[in-house]
Amino acid sequence: MRAVIATLGYVLSTDRRQVLLVRRDRRPDDLHLGYHNGLGGKLEPGEDVVAGMRREIREESGLEARTVELAGTVSWPGFGRDGENWFGFLFRIPDWSGEPYAECPEGTLVWTDLADVLAGRVPMWPSDRHFLPLVFAERPAVFHGVIPFENGVGLDWHYSRTD
Template structure:
């Protein structure tokens, strides 16, 4: 079974990437871009805006698709995750929903933090690494 998911690649004015620390499985305690499962009938854009608002308190404008990954899940599920570039359009950054914490990260942070499997490789391949 395939489960459609979306993720947001968001940079601040300093070129830092927004990451959230997962508060629940899968990936409990690991850092990743904000996002999650689409609800039935929900578009990628609507789902991305909803997930980012729930997890970070930020409203975003959704940009182009950066890339797609497939990740195995429990019980034979495959998560199909489409990651989009997004720009903050409002709100106040604060961890919420299933995010235990959030932070703006530079390249050195990515090397130190426990990231979700494959995240760094995907960001590198897609040319979506923080500037600094």
């Protein structure tokens, strides 16, 4: 299977009660328009996933990620605009420096209560609700999940953990 390799990061507030999300509200042709999402994007040629995550955090938020914790991976077969397969490395960023931008080319950056994210009170891809409890678990373990997509809808969810 060929896939677009990407990163998706969740910057946590120092008290771990909020997460920095991008409200995708800039580009009318954005597949994610209207949704809140973590920060991230495609890897560049020759870039490892941690370097790619740090670059994306810097470019989209202006922050420097000091600590990057692997939460897990998710395979999204059929997710892209034309049915491309995506494979993402998901990270928690609990330690960072700098002041976040108010916005980036993808949208407005907003500190969002983690409780609201986990309770489904924030507009996000419905399929994100499967893996976000694993990303933000009190005692996280690295997981590897699959969410097959068809016509913009996640069809299923299953995962394995490394513990």
